[in-house]
Amino acid sequence: MSKFLKAFLFASVIFAPFAASAVTVASWGGAYTESQQKAYADTYSDPSSIVFENYNGGLGEVRAQVESGSVTWDLVDVLPGDAITGCDEGLFEDISDEIAANAAPGPDGESMAEDMENNGLEYHSGWDCCVPQIFWTYVVFYDPDAFPGEKPDSMADFFDVEKFPGKRGIHTWATGIIEKAMVADGVEPNAVPTVLEKQTGALDRAFEKLDTIKDHVVFWSSGSKPLELVKSGEVVMAIAYNGRVGAANLAEGENFEYIWEGQVLDQEYLCLTTGAPNREAALDFMWHASTPEAQAEQAKYITYGPMRASGIPIIVNNEPWGPGGVDIMPHMPNTPERLAVSIVSDPQWWSDNGAEINERYAAWMGN
Amino acid sequence: MLLRSVDDSQINTVFPNTFEEYKKWDKEKDELPPEEVYRALFEELAYGDKIQVGRALTRMNYSKSGWKSLIKKTSRAIKKAVKKDELPDNYKDFLIEANEKWADPTYWYAMGQMVNNQTSIYYWNAIDRTFDQELNVVQQEEDRRVYVQTWLKTLKVSIYVTVFCLILGFPVAHLLANLPLRYSNLLMIFVLLPFWTSLLVRTTAWIVMLQQKGVINGVLVWLGILSDDGRIAMVYNETGTLIAMTQILLPFMILPLYSVMRVIPKSHMRAAQNLGAKPAMAFWRVYLPQTIPGMSAGGLLVFVLAIGYFITPELVGGKDGKLIGSWIAYHLKTTLNWGLTAALGAILLGFMLIFYWLYNKIVGIDNIKLG
Numbered sequence: 001m002s003k004f005l006k007a008f009l010f011a012s013v014i015f016a017p018f019a020a021s022a023v024t025v026a027s028w029g030g031a032y033t034e035s036q037q038k039a040y041a042d043t044y045s046d047p048s049s050i051v052f053e054n055y056n057g058g059l060g061e062v063r064a065q066v067e068s069g070s071v072t073w074d075l076v077d078v079l080p081g082d083a084i085t086g087c088d089e090g091l092f093e094d095i096s097d098e099i100a101a102n103a104a105p106g107p108d109g110e111s112m113a114e115d116m117e118n119n120g121l122e123y124h125s126g127w128d129c130c131v132p133q134i135f136w137t138y139v140v141f142y143d144p145d146a147f148p149g150e151k152p153d154s155m156a157d158f159f160d161v162e163k164f165p166g167k168r169g170i171h172t173w174a175t176g177i178i179e180k181a182m183v184a185d186g187v188e189p190n191a192v193p194t195v196l197e198k199q200t201g202a203l204d205r206a207f208e209k210l211d212t213i214k215d216h217v218v219f220w221s222s223g224s225k226p227l228e229l230v231k232s233g234e235v236v237m238a239i240a241y242n243g244r245v246g247a248a249n250l251a252e253g254e255n256f257e258y259i260w261e262g263q264v265l266d267q268e269y270l271c272l273t274t275g276a277p278n279r280e281a282a283l284d285f286m287w288h289a290s291t292p293e294a295q296a297e298q299a300k301y302i303t304y305g306p307m308r309a310s311g312i313p314i315i316v317n318n319e320p321w322g323p324g325g326v327d328i329m330p331h332m333p334n335t336p337e338r339l340a341v342s343i344v345s346d347p348q349w350w351s352d353n354g355a356e357i358n359e360r361y362a363a364w365m366g367n
Numbered sequence: 368m369l370l371r372s373v374d375d376s377q378i379n380t381v382f383p384n385t386f387e388e389y390k391k392w393d394k395e396k397d398e399l400p401p402e403e404v405y406r407a408l409f410e411e412l413a414y415g416d417k418i419q420v421g422r423a424l425t426r427m428n429y430s431k432s433g434w435k436s437l438i439k440k441t442s443r444a445i446k447k448a449v450k451k452d453e454l455p456d457n458y459k460d461f462l463i464e465a466n467e468k469w470a471d472p473t474y475w476y477a478m479g480q481m482v483n484n485q486t487s488i489y490y491w492n493a494i495d496r497t498f499d500q501e502l503n504v505v506q507q508e509e510d511r512r513v514y515v516q517t518w519l520k521t522l523k524v525s526i527y528v529t530v531f532c533l534i535l536g537f538p539v540a541h542l543l544a545n546l547p548l549r550y551s552n553l554l555m556i557f558v559l560l561p562f563w564t565s566l567l568v569r570t571t572a573w574i575v576m577l578q579q580k581g582v583i584n585g586v587l588v589w590l591g592i593l594s595d596d597g598r599i600a601m602v603y604n605e606t607g608t609l610i611a612m613t614q615i616l617l618p619f620m621i622l623p624l625y626s627v628m629r630v631i632p633k634s635h636m637r638a639a640q641n642l643g644a645k646p647a648m649a650f651w652r653v654y655l656p657q658t659i660p661g662m663s664a665g666g667l668l669v670f671v672l673a674i675g676y677f678i679t680p681e682l683v684g685g686k687d688g689k690l691i692g693s694w695i696a697y698h699l700k701t702t703l704n705w706g707l708t709a710a711l712g713a714i715l716l717g718f719m720l721i722f723y724w725l726y727n728k729i730v731g732i733d734n735i736k737l738g
Contacts, residue, residue: 058700085703088439089425090418125439172681172689207510218603219685233580353432355702356511363513365686366520 022051023282025270026061027077029054030223031247035301036077040289043297050285059086062273066091071275074282077133080347081354083126083269092129092271098283103131104291106310112290118309120339121267124348130269131290132307134298137266137333137342138176140259141245142237143230155262158237159184159209161216168213169229169238172221174361175350176239176264179343181209183262193346203357207364219365230256246303246331250322261341263333267307296321305334372709375486381423382411386482392475394500400475405458412442413449429704430488431477437468476500489710494518514694514711521691522718524608524680525673531613532669533662536620540661543621544628562618570679573611577602577683603685611683616672620665627661663730671719691715 027033033052041050053073055061059082065071078086086092103112113123116132140158144151152164159181161168170177182192185205196202218235220226226238227248242263248254270289276282288294295306296314300321306312315321315328322328329335333342350357379386384407392400412420420442427434444465448455455461462469480488480498491497491504495512499505506512539558543551561569576582579598587593601607631654639649677692684690691711698708726732 056700059703060700063703085425088418088421088435089703090421172686217686219688221681221688225682228574232578234578348436352428352435355429355704356432358697359511359513362689363510363516366513366516366689 021278021281022049023074023278023285024051024053024072025075025077025285026053026055026073028057031302032243032304035298035304036289038301039298040285040294043294044285044288049281058082059089059091062086062091063089066274069275071273071277073273074276074278075286076271076273078130078269078271080124080126080267080269080345081351083130083271084124084347084351086271087125087129090274093274093276093279094128095272095283096128099127099131102283102287104287106292106308108310110310112308115292115308115310119307119334120344121307126269126271126347130271131286132295133268133270133289134295134304135265135307135334136268136304137242137263138171138180138239139242139245139263139333140180140237140239141226141230141256142259144255144257146230146233146236151257152237153259153261155180155184155259158259158262159213161213164236166236167216167218167234169218169220169226169235169240171226171239172219172362172365174357175266175345175354177210177361178203178206178357179264179345180239180262181206183343185209189262189341189343192343193349197346197349203360207360210364214364242331242333243302243304249331250303250324250326260333260338262343263338263341264343264345265333265339266345267347268304299328299332303328303331303333305332368705368709369713370709371705372489372707372713373485373487374706375426375481376484377419378423378426378481379484381415381419382408385411386478389475389478389482394476398472399459399470402457402459405462405469409445409455409458409462412438413445425703426706427478427481429492429702429707430480431474433468434474434477437466437474441465441469472500486706489704489706490714492707493710493714514691517689517691517694518714520687521674524605524612524690525670527609528612528616528673529666529670531609532617532620533666535613536617536624536665537658537662539617540621540624540628543625544631545633558618558621561614566615566678567682569615570611570682573607573614574602574683577607577610602683603688605684605687607683607685608680608688611679612673612676615679616669619668619672623664623668624658624661627658627664631657659730663726667723667726670722674715674718 025036027036033054037050037052041047041052044050055076057079059078062073062076065073076086076092083092087094099112105111106115106118110118112131113127116127117123119135140155142152146166147164152158157164158168178196179192182195182202182205183189185208187195196206218229218238220229220238223241223244226235226240227244229235230238231254237259242258245256245258249256270286272279272282272286290308292306292308292311292314295308295311298304299306299311299315300323306315312334315332319327319329322331332338385404388403388407389400392404420438424435424438427438441462448461459469468474476499479500479502480486488498492507493514495507495515496504497507539554543554543558545551546554574581578584579600581602583601584593584598588595588598593599601610635653635657636646636649639653640646644652675692677690677696680688680690681693682688695708695711695715698704698711723732
């Protein structure tokens with residue numbers, strides 16, 4: 001055996017255990033994962049033990065890993081609908097007892113679940129397998145220079161192409177848009193999920209409203225696109241992930257205005273894969289990443305709001321919290337007055353109806 | 368994976384008794400299934416494995432939206448009752464009490480799709496068909512019909528792209544094969560550089576070129592050919608998809624053509640002209656037939672790649688950007704409807720085999736050459 005080979009084998013025996021003990025977190029990449037790295041991993045007791053890997057969302061890869069028995073992702077950062085399905089299907093492990101015992105309580109001793117309920121959230125089965133991360137939101141934004149006179153400030157304006165001529169940028173799937181169309185059609189934002197669930201014909205109403213802007217729409221499918229569309233003047237207003245708009249305003253010196261009315265808040269969870277190779281270490285990281293402090297910390301790097309209610313006062317009381325000494329709350333989606341005109345997307349309803357609505361939306365787009 | 372397109376056994380292991388009893392239900396006679404069905408469902412939900420039920424839920428939701436929360440809410444009520452040891456006297460009343468949807472026959476009709484270990488529903492779904500309550504194949508509700516139009520669009524785009532690649536690629540390959548080496552090498556670099564560039568970079572570059580406030584429109588407006596309001600929409604529609612895909616797939620046409628043309632002796636054309644053919648005739652009768660192996664190889668390559676394309680169309684295609692590949696990816700990753708994914712994939716494979724067969728009939732598969 002050559003010397004080199006011996007050395008190689010020796011090294012692999014020595015280093016293999018270390019390599020294996022790194023907790024792999026699958027997340028969305030880009031500025032979002034960067035903010036997780038800084039807020040969660042860098043503040044963790046052993047930062048080097050956390051490795052982020054990019055994926056594009058959805059449970060397809062998780063299911064493939066779990067079914068084939070070769071799990072490489074310990075934790076997965078998912079949307080609430082996927083947290084629910086993953087937990088129901090056993091792709092994520094039910095750790096409700098561990099969460100109850102180990103998740104950091106809020107400042108007044110409230111449990112993590114109570115802390116989330118204080119933020120207007122409702123229990124769903126994803127809570128059994130996952131810990132909360134942040135709120136992000138589908139928000140409409142525009143460049144004020146595009147409107148020399150009156151500026152749009154409501155969903156009705158977004159859907160009114162006569163009052164505010166010009167193209168609109170919207171995404172190629174239905175989540176978020178359906179709710180906005182309902183608001184434009186006169187439904188109280190907070191009532192939208194109930195109306196969608198209970199009222200027959202509510203969806204038809206949303207699609208009828210969408211028809212009114214159909215000829216004035218540019219569709220986008222990747223998160224950076226709406227920013228480019230508005231910047232280049234291709235559209236006058238667009239729906240975007242608020243974190244992207246926040247980054248453009250804070251880091252790139254843009255001056256975009258938001259229309260907070262009718263913003264659609266969605267949740268983000270960190271879930272433990274069934275059969276995760278580093279289960280214990282992953283759990284420990286979960287407890288760290290779900291503390292109110294860590295969630296508030298993340299707001300320093302991206303304008304997404306803590307899902308735990310007790311994370312918000314940490315930011316408010318310590319302003320300027322943002323990068324370079326700017327106040328971050330003006331860019332955050334979940335201040336009380338903004339929440340009053342917002343929709344909190346109902347993951348259970350979307351998980352029931354999403355596939356069907358997305359087909360209908362695609363048919364609407366294509367015709 | 369192909370087996371998944373017809374397999375429905377998982378859910379049958381979760382609700383065996385329910386389905387057994389369900390089959391005895393006379394839909395003509397009774398509006399709702401008999402008590403035994405409700406009872407079997409109650410028991411299988413009460414004592415079933417939570418994860419297996421969870422997996423079945425995902426499946427059930429494909430047959431009708433709303434199954435997921437219906438079963439979950441019902442399960443909670445059932446488990447509560449079982450825990451308190453309060454088994455109902457009438458299971459039907461109990462379930463309807465727990466959720467009024469159990470009195471809605473449409474849920475029960477949807478269950479009919481799932482009661483066998485094999486199913487053809489995914490194939491029917493993939494062409495906008497579904498089952499009615501008697502399990503007859505009927506058209507999908509009108510506002511949900513997306514797949515047939517997507518199939519047609521995918522075919523159309525692939526055929527157009529192949530034809531455009533051929534039209535654009537042929538002269539380039541000819542130049543490459545016939546120019547002196549120092550020019551042809553330079554030209555080859557122009558072909559290969561984009562070929563080696565990342566797909567996303569090239570796609571984004573096309574957006575910059577084509578958008579309404581983009582380079583091409585800007586130049587045209589500056590030259591006064593277009594008015595400022597008359598900018599052409601060349602991207603976020605089908606035009607954009609065709610332009611970008613053609614450019615991206617062009618090297619797959621040029622390279623096989625080039626390698627075939629390179630070995631066609633130049634003396635053939637001279638001989639033809641010597642024997643009295645005009646240049647056009649010599650080209651048509653002597654040169655072109657010899658390039659058929661290259662055209663076939665390039666055409667097949669481009670077509671096969673184009674029919675499964677989805678990233679570029681999604682980025683530049685706007686509302687027309689969802690080709691069948693997008694749907695396969697969507698169901699694979701987001702809805703987890705792997706049955707439908709497999710059915711769509713199988714149909715796509717079928718298409719390719721048909722084209723291959725046609726091609727073999729018309730051109731002959733031995734006539735394919737990469738040089």
